Amino acid sequence: MSPFPTFEPTVDVSASGARATTDIAVPNAISLDAVTKYYGDTLILDSIDHVVEAGSFVSLIGPSGCGKSTLLRMIADLEPVSGGSVRIGARTPDECRRDHAMSMVFQSPNLVPWRSVRRNVELPLEAMGVSASRRAALADAELAKVGLDGYGDAHPRTLSGGMAQRAAIARALVTDPGIVLMDEPFGALDEILRERLNYELHDLWATTGKTIVFVTHSIAEAVALSTDIVVMGRNPGRIVSHLPVDLPRERGPHLAESERFFQITTEVRRLLALAAGPSGAST
Numbered sequence: 382m383s384p385f386p387t388f389e390p391t392v393d394v395s396a397s398g399a400r401a402t403t404d405i406a407v408p409n410a411i412s413l414d415a416v417t418k419y420y421g422d423t424l425i426l427d428s429i430d431h432v433v434e435a436g437s438f439v440s441l442i443g444p445s446g447c448g449k450s451t452l453l454r455m456i457a458d459l460e461p462v463s464g465g466s467v468r469i470g471a472r473t474p475d476e477c478r479r480d481h482a483m484s485m486v487f488q489s490p491n492l493v494p495w496r497s498v499r500r501n502v503e504l505p506l507e508a509m510g511v512s513a514s515r516r517a518a519l520a521d522a523e524l525a526k527v528g529l530d531g532y533g534d535a536h537p538r539t540l541s542g543g544m545a546q547r548a549a550i551a552r553a554l555v556t557d558p559g560i561v562l563m564d565e566p567f568g569a570l571d572e573i574l575r576e577r578l579n580y581e582l583h584d585l586w587a588t589t590g591k592t593i594v595f596v597t598h599s600i601a602e603a604v605a606l607s608t609d610i611v612v613m614g615r616n617p618g619r620i621v622s623h624l625p626v627d628l629p630r631e632r633g634p635h636l637a638e639s640e641r642f643f644q645i646t647t648e649v650r651r652l653l654a655l656a657a658g659p660s661g662a663s664t
């Protein structure tokens with residue numbers, strides 16, 4: 382017999398509360414109702430139903446090409462849906478984006494090279510019409526939170542990859558959005574830095590109560606950070622499982638050595654193998 386008990390709480394999305402309901406008006410909850418995406422004649426995402434609870438940290442994981450980024454971009458209002466609807470509380474993604482209540486972080490920091498770090502972080506505040514002195518104060522405060530205190534006058538080319546990504550995160554958080562969408566934000570960084578930034582991000586989430594949706598290829602990263610893991614399959618892209626992660630809210634490197642961490646990573650790996658199909662294509 383296995384020394385570890387079977388992992389139980391996988392939610393079968395075909396018959397569960399993971400389905401969207403139409404009456405979710407909680408700010409910062411994301412409701413996906415039969416969300417469908419075609420590129421040309423190709424069905425990319427097939428009728429996605431899911432609710433991201435307000436204040437949760439949800440990781441999307443699945444084989445390459447299953448539509449994780451596309452789904453995130455539709456929530457962010459960067460991509461139109463072909464069918465179904467996305468609601469954020471009582472608002473549309475478009476309303477939420479225009480209110481600066483939602484922001485997105487990409488794998489590449491995309492800092493404007495000719496603006497100082499501070500003036501990069503100020504960009505969304507400029508769009509909101511915030512005064513220059515207030516912009517600078519807010520940007521400096523946000524830079525301090527991500528460990529870039531004193532780097533406001535620096536230029537992006539002088540930052541390391543990890544520092545540039547912290548600046549991008551400061552820019553995403555400076556408007557205090559209730560929802561942060563992150564598409565493999567640490568994917569280009571080395572393992573040690575990535576782990577450090579992961580736990581910093583987790584602390585930030587734990588202290589602010591924001592809703593975070595995080596795309597990753599790393600099972601360990603998903604388990605270490607999330608309150609929920611959504612496993613996607615492909616051809617066409619769909620949700621195959623939703624796993625609540627019942628690890629303590631307080632996270633850190635010690636958790637990766639726990640039995641429960643091992644059980645959950647094993648279960649996610651099993652679900653991913655099922656999602657990838659017989660060819661066993663990697664995530």
Ligand SMILES: Nc1ncnc2c1ncn2[C@@H]1O[C@H](COP(=O)(O)OP(=O)(O)OP(=O)(O)O)[C@@H](O)[C@H]1O
Pocket residue numbers: 420425443444445446447448449450451452664
């Ligand atoms: N603008 C586009 N036009 C046509 N097809 C697209 C476009 N963007 C994405 N696709 C296709 O949609 C599918 C899903 O792509 P997407 O990038 O969302 O997947 P993903 O799960 O994020 O992949 P990865 O893990 O490799 O980043 C892929 O087959 C991709 O080729």
